[in-house]
Amino acid sequence: MVDLHAFVCQMPKVELHVHLEGAIRPATLLQLAKRNRFALPAQDVEGLRDFYRFRDFAHFIEVYVTITRCLQTQDDYHLIAYEFGADCARQNVRYAEVTFSIFTNVTYANLPWQAIVDGLNAGRAQARTELGVDWRWVFDIVRDAPQTQEQVVEIALAAHDQGVVALGLGGSEKGFPPELFVQSFERARQGGLHSVPHAGEIAGPESIWNALRLLYAERIGHGVRCEDDPALVDYLRERQIPLEMCPTSNICLGVFPSYEAHPLRWLWDEGLFITVNSDDPPLFNTDLNHEYEVLVDHFGFTADELEQVSLNALRASFLPQAEKAQLETEFRAGFARLRETR
Ligand SMILES: [Zn+2]
Numbered sequence: 001m002v003d004l005h006a007f008v009c010q011m012p013k014v015e016l017h018v019h020l021e022g023a024i025r026p027a028t029l030l031q032l033a034k035r036n037r038f039a040l041p042a043q044d045v046e047g048l049r050d051f052y053r054f055r056d057f058a059h060f061i062e063v064y065v066t067i068t069r070c071l072q073t074q075d076d077y078h079l080i081a082y083e084f085g086a087d088c089a090r091q092n093v094r095y096a097e098v099t100f101s102i103f104t105n106v107t108y109a110n111l112p113w114q115a116i117v118d119g120l121n122a123g124r125a126q127a128r129t130e131l132g133v134d135w136r137w138v139f140d141i142v143r144d145a146p147q148t149q150e151q152v153v154e155i156a157l158a159a160h161d162q163g164v165v166a167l168g169l170g171g172s173e174k175g176f177p178p179e180l181f182v183q184s185f186e187r188a189r190q191g192g193l194h195s196v197p198h199a200g201e202i203a204g205p206e207s208i209w210n211a212l213r214l215l216y217a218e219r220i221g222h223g224v225r226c227e228d229d230p231a232l233v234d235y236l237r238e239r240q241i242p243l244e245m246c247p248t249s250n251i252c253l254g255v256f257p258s259y260e261a262h263p264l265r266w267l268w269d270e271g272l273f274i275t276v277n278s279d280d281p282p283l284f285n286t287d288l289n290h291e292y293e294v295l296v297d298h299f300g301f302t303a304d305e306l307e308q309v310s311l312n313a314l315r316a317s318f319l320p321q322a323e324k325a326q327l328e329t330e331f332r333a334g335f336a337r338l339r340e341t342r
Contacts, residue, residue, distance in 0.1 A: 003342065007303055008292040012334040014313035014327075015088070015096040015277055015288050017221055017244035019170070020120075021067050021105075022280025023087065023098075024080050029070055032079075036072040052283045054252050057172055057202070061144065063283065068101070069108045076109075077119030078126075085127020087281075088135070091289045095327060096135035097196075097317060099168050102155050103141075103148045113155045117162055124163065136318065138196055140168030141184060143176030149184040157191040165318040168221070169197035169211075177203070178210040185215040194218050194318050196244075201255060205229035212241070219244055219275075219316055224255065226272075227263040233270060242273045242316035247294050248286040249279035259298035268299070275313040303342070307335050 024032075026045045033040040042048040052063060071077065088096060100120070106113050120137070128134045139156040141149045156164050167188040169181055178197060185195055198221035199211035205228050211217040212235075223243040226232045236243070247262050256262045268274050276295060281287045295301035295309065314328055 004296045004303060004306075005293055007338060007342065008296065008306065009289050010092060010338055011292075011306065011310060012331045013091065013093045013288055013292070013310050014275075014317055015093050015098075016219065016242075016275055016313050016316060017099070017246055017277035017279055018096060018288075019099045019101075019280050020080060020084060021064060021071075021101065022283050023084050023278075024067060024282070025083055025087075026282050028080065028083060029067060032070045032072075032076055036070060036076070038070050038072075040066065040070065048282075049285070054254065057174075057253070060253070061172065064101075065104070065108070068104050071105060072109050072111075074111065074115045074119035074122075077105075077116050078123040081120045081123025082126050083123075085124065085131050085133050085135075087287065088133040089127070089131040091287060093288055094133060094330070095314070095317060095319065096133075097138055097165065098135050099138045099140050099170065101142055101170065102139045103145075103152045106151075106155075113159075117155075117159050121163055135163075136165040137163050138166040138168040139164055140170045141181060143169060143171035143173065143180075145171075146176060146180050149181055153184045153188050156188060156193055160192060164193070166194035166196045166218075169199075169215070170221070171198075173198065173201060173203035173207055177207060178214050182214050189216060196221060198222055200225035201250070202253070205232045208232060208236075217241070222246060222250070222255075224250060224263060224267075227267065233267070233272065236273070237271045240273045242275055242312065243267070244275055244277050246277045246279035246291070247298075248284045248291060252284045259294060262298075264295075265299040268305075273312060273316065274309060275316055276309055277313075303339070310335075 026048045042051045141152045195216050196219050197211045197215050197217050200208035201222035204225050219242040221244050250256050276291045278286050278288045278291050
């Protein structure tokens with residue numbers, strides 16, 4: 001297992017389900033709060049960890065708003081994007097698709113969306129040049145604020161040529177089902193954006209069915225609750241619809257009581273298209289390396305299976321075909337080298 005942990009850290013990876021605001025380093029958040037004179041409910045990293053600990057979904061949303069309120073200037077967005085890239089580089093994450101709640105940020109930072117996107121893309125460009133990692137953006141509608149959905153879509157479409165590849169749907173599933181967002185996803189799709197809603201995390205299989213049928217979801221954020229519906233499991237297997245699984249997030253949010261109760265291994269054995277992701281790394285005291293270690297320690301994944309999970313994420317990404325093929329060649333070479341040294 002120690003051997004496999006080293007393998008996990010060194011292997012090339014792709015991350016498809018991670019929220020930029022939820023990935024900000026705690027030390028950076030403290031520094032930004034101080035600079036922007038925002039009173040955080042914590043004075044140090046230890047205090048932030050306490051604040052982050054999951055109590056209920058309402059508190060989780062409050063944590064998100066608090067984090068967002070620490071961001072005030074274009075430079076702040078540059079910094080958090082660049083540091084995200086540095087965290088990817090540290091874990092050999094070569095490519096990511098990163099969710100960002102653009103309209104929440106426009107609201108709290110009181111900046112035009114273009115200034116925020118410019119800041120984000122400046123950090124992304126710096127990370128690409130200095131560290132050789134790259135990513136694209138998924139701008140998400142926050143379900144709890146359905147009245148903002150048109151603005152989110154408008155911005156996402158306007159920023160389509162600035163690295164935005166998809167429309168997401170996050171926030172509270174309960175009370176805000178896919179039905180409320182049909183027109184927005186239709187508009188985004190017409191404009192060439194992909195569809196990646198969260199579904200089947202807190203709500204049951206019905207939310208996944210509706211994400212597929214009404215929002216034309218190409219990947220499902222989480223989707224773990226499909227286990228309750230055999231017809232849905234069959235459908236997901238037949239169509240090979242990628243599931244963005246985030247096991248530690250599920251445990252922290254109480255979706256399952258333990259890794260042992262989590263259906264990831266079962267769904268994998270059933271032949272579903274599984275990817276593994278970190279969701280909000282510091283909020284759940286995890287990162288992508290750790291999620292892959294969880295596959296080893298709790299789900300019995302072998303080196304071959306870990307490689308397959310990594311390639312799944314690459315194949316499920318929205319990279320243009322040529323870039324995807326190029327990266328797959330590099331990944332295969334990377335895995336071959338790792339095998340030789342084992
Ligand atoms: Zn998420």
